[in-house]
Amino acid sequence: NAKLSPEKLLCQLRDRVNVTMIQRSDGPFGTSEWQQYLPGKSLSEAVGHLGRCAVVSSAGSLKSSRLGQEIDSHDAVLRFNGAPVRGFQDDVGQKTTIRLVNSQLVTVEEQQFLREPLYNTGILIVWDPAPYHAEIHEWYRKPDYNFFESYKAYRRTHPEQPFYILNPKMQWQLWDILQENSLEHIQPNPPSSGMLGIVLMMTLCDQVDVYEFLPSKRQTDICHYYQKFHDHACTMGAYHPLLFEKNLVKHLNQGTDEDIYTHGKVTLPGFQKVHC
Numbered sequence: 001n002a003k004l005s006p007e008k009l010l011c012q013l014r015d016r017v018n019v020t021m022i023q024r025s026d027g028p029f030g031t032s033e034w035q036q037y038l039p040g041k042s043l044s045e046a047v048g049h050l051g052r053c054a055v056v057s058s059a060g061s062l063k064s065s066r067l068g069q070e071i072d073s074h075d076a077v078l079r080f081n082g083a084p085v086r087g088f089q090d091d092v093g094q095k096t097t098i099r100l101v102n103s104q105l106v107t108v109e110e111q112q113f114l115r116e117p118l119y120n121t122g123i124l125i126v127w128d129p130a131p132y133h134a135e136i137h138e139w140y141r142k143p144d145y146n147f148f149e150s151y152k153a154y155r156r157t158h159p160e161q162p163f164y165i166l167n168p169k170m171q172w173q174l175w176d177i178l179q180e181n182s183l184e185h186i187q188p189n190p191p192s193s194g195m196l197g198i199v200l201m202m203t204l205c206d207q208v209d210v211y212e213f214l215p216s217k218r219q220t221d222i223c224h225y226y227q228k229f230h231d232h233a234c235t236m237g238a239y240h241p242l243l244f245e246k247n248l249v250k251h252l253n254q255g256t257d258e259d260i261y262t263h264g265k266v267t268l269p270g271f272q273k274v275h276c
């Protein structure tokens with residue numbers, strides 16, 4: 001399916017996907033009001049150098065996986081949206097270094113987002129689907145979900161917790177590479193939080209182990225490990241080009257097929273370890 005060798009593809013990802021957080025110098029965020037809200041430290045200053053990292057998808061197949069200890073043995077753990085750890089430690093671990101949330105959660109589920117202690121651990125990053133290769137001003141005027149007020153409200157109540165806004169240019173740089181390496185036309189919607197998080201961790205860590213993004217033998221139609229809801233689209237994708245993301249990640253895997261089958265585990269190198 002993929003057209004480039006894994007080595008070349010890694011170089012494309014490293015060189016063409018610009019993973020940055022919104023900074024005080026980014027156009028519409030240059031106002032004195034925004035200066036009070038955006039974190040002073042950069043993300044790399046906040047996390048430091050990371051060795052082994054784990055990315056934990058929210059898939060139902062994590063249920064009964066007993067991967068918790070293995071996940072927690074990593075230097076940093078990335079989780080998504082409202083994925084809980086309390087009550088699920090045996091399967092998903094308890095460490096949360098970074099939590100990547102979408103703007104829909106921050107806006108539509110604002111009351112829970114502002115109240116739930118789940119969000120108070122680790123570094124938060126929010127992302128919002130932007131128009132294809134939109135300029136930052138255009139996106140700022142018309143975000144998919146207008147999460148900016150909720151972001152500010154959260155920052156006022158948790159000023160010490162690092163909370164970043166992902167620069168939206170990354171999603172389409174990544175989408176272009178997904179499209180170029182697929183034989184079919186991909187729906188023009190941004191990659192899932194899962195895929196964005198994987199590439200984010202490849203910029204921060206020496207090695208990235210991804211759990212249950214490629215489903216193991218526990219594959220199920222249950223959407224999340226923390227809910228009883230069934231939907232095939234959670235694993236295969238509907239809005240997000242999930243199937244294409246998974247094909248790409250499979251192509252890049254440096255671990256074994258056995259690890260995918262038994263643990264849903266994929267191993268990817270950090271970009272600093274990639275030689276182009």
Ligand code: NCC
Nearest residue numbers: 057058059060080081102105192193194195213223234235
């Ligand atoms: O479900 P979601 O994703 O929060 O899952 C996080 C990431 O885990 C991977 N995943 C999840 C379930 C599954 N069976 N297989 C998987 O591989 C995916 O990579 C996914 O990105 C999102 O991407 O942000 C998403 O968010 C939810 C929802 O908005 C949040 O959970 C907040 O409530 C979306 N669901 C709906 O809008 C109903 C989902 O489409 C995408």
